[in-house]
Amino acid sequence: MASGPMSSADSSSLSTLEELSDAFDSTLGRHDDSSSLGSDSELNGAAPYRQTDRYGFLGGNSAQDGSTTSCPRIHASLAQPPVELVRHREARWLEMTSHWEKTMARRYKKVKVLCRKGIPSSMRARCWPLLCGGQANMNCNQNKYKELEESPGDPQWLETIEKDIHRQFPFHEMFLSPEGHGQRGLLQLLKAYTVYRPHEGYCQAQGPVAAVLLMHMPAEQAFWCLVQISHKDLTGSWLPPQEAVLLDGEVFVALLRRVCPKAYKHLQKHGVGPLLYVTEWFLCLYSRTLPFPTVLRIWDAFLSEGVKVLFRVGLVLVRLALGSSEKLRDCTGVVETLEKLRSIPVRLLQEDTLMAEVNDVAVSDRDVARECRVQLAKLRKVRPDFRYSPEQRLPNAKAIFDAQ
Incomplete structure (x- = not known):
């Protein structure tokens, strides 16, 4: 350079x-x-x-x-x-x-x-794979991606993926043409993931995450980053019946109660559950929600500091949308509340403005881990068949590096 x-x-x-x-x-x-x-x-x-x-x-x-x-x-x-x-x-x-x-x-x-x-x-093409452990995984599995790419894959998964490909960033130059290298590369990457993790298969949320990775690096690197994000950060989130998402939603509400009680009370009053808004945020790593420069900054922090960043960003978004009496004035029900969450002014979502607030949110790895234990115990009381455990999730890039 x-x-x-x-x-x-x-x-x-x-x-x-x-x-x-x-x-x-x-x-x-x-x-x-x-x-x-x-x-x-x-x-x-x-x-x-x-x-x-x-x-x-x-x-x-x-x-x-x-x-x-x-x-x-x-x-x-x-x-x-x-x-x-x-x-x-x-x-x-x-x-x-x-x-x-x-x-x-x-x-x-x-x-x-x-x-x-x-x-x-x-x-980013150099840093993201190092931060998430994708580079180390790729180094330990040389030629594995080529083998996965050449595999025919499960026809059912292939058909489902092909139906979704055109929805991933349709206004980006990489993904404009069905026959272009972007869409075909994304199809091969997602197919390779289903071959590598047949028990997990394909989840629609994988598409935008894989697409963002492909915008920044070759397919093999992008694949191993996707594997690491799934295994170390979004552990179980893309795996049916997505119990991880349910747990994260309960953890989010518990943190919101402390960070922004006014928004918490409003959401509780109108029965707006967390799965109505945090699901896409967390599963797609905000890639379908926020301005793209802001998404990149969130990913920089997320790949360094782990899942707590996802919670912090979500808490800031809810506070920006519902954190004052003035903002709640027109929110008379579920529909109005969800629209408010989708209509945060663009000027408040700029990378420097939003990330300054995100970094100031007083939520630590320890806070997230503690709430995970508390909410997991509650869920298992009301759902005896609840099997998900977040123990595999590593908190940050240092933990991932030390575990390699």
Whole structure:
């Protein structure tokens, strides 16, 4: 990766660049737009006209106002860091990932902080597989993906997957054509997963998660990342009868009661259960819910810190939608409440704004684990046949790394 020249006095030393980084983040409210930067021409302010934005979505860089939909909206941030700062952040990640074992053993807290700021877009293909353990899994299973890809697979699963493929980011350049490399690659990846985990098969929520991974890395890496996310983070969530989702919903409500009692009371009053809104959030890792730059920032933190990030994001979204008497004024029932949750103003969902709030939510790994134990005991009392146990779920990238 080439580094741009740093001719100014302000960028002549590492310490000065660190000060520049801190100052830039502070000025923009902890914002790090390096996660949203694309080509060199864009960095230099001379991007040519094109029909797709820097993420590959049709429609250019124009913001789309209105409520959230199943197709993530792209909303470009106005401010961009200096080119030398972007290059510095890329170089820092390149150095850390070149000595990953040493980095995770001695500097995990630093990794976590940098993931919260946002991994540079040019480094996600390198960082995400390392953070989730996908790279280690791939290294231990060389040629396995090719074997899975060449397998015919179960015709029933293939038919179901083929019916879903066109629904995954239909406005992204990778997935426009049924015969294009994006849709065919996604089909092969999801088919390979059903061969690798025949007892689990295919779940619709796998599609958007696999598609986001394919946008950033080759199919083999994306496959092993999908395996790790399923096994270590969303343990049992994609597996019928999806008892994991039921447990996570109860845990979420318990945390909401403490973090935002006003929203909790409203949801309880109108009988709005968590499965009506958290299911898609958690199973799709917010990929079908939020602006795409924000999704990427959530994934940076999630792959570093684990499932607590999913709970934190959800708690912030509910608070933004239902956290005050003014916001609840027009919510007279289930339909109005769910519409409110789907209609959070776009300006509140920007990556820097939302992630600053997410990182401030006082919910720790210990809090999530404790509530899991409490809610699991309650569920087993009323559902004697409830079998799911979250014990396999590892809390963060450090735990995943140590377990390898």
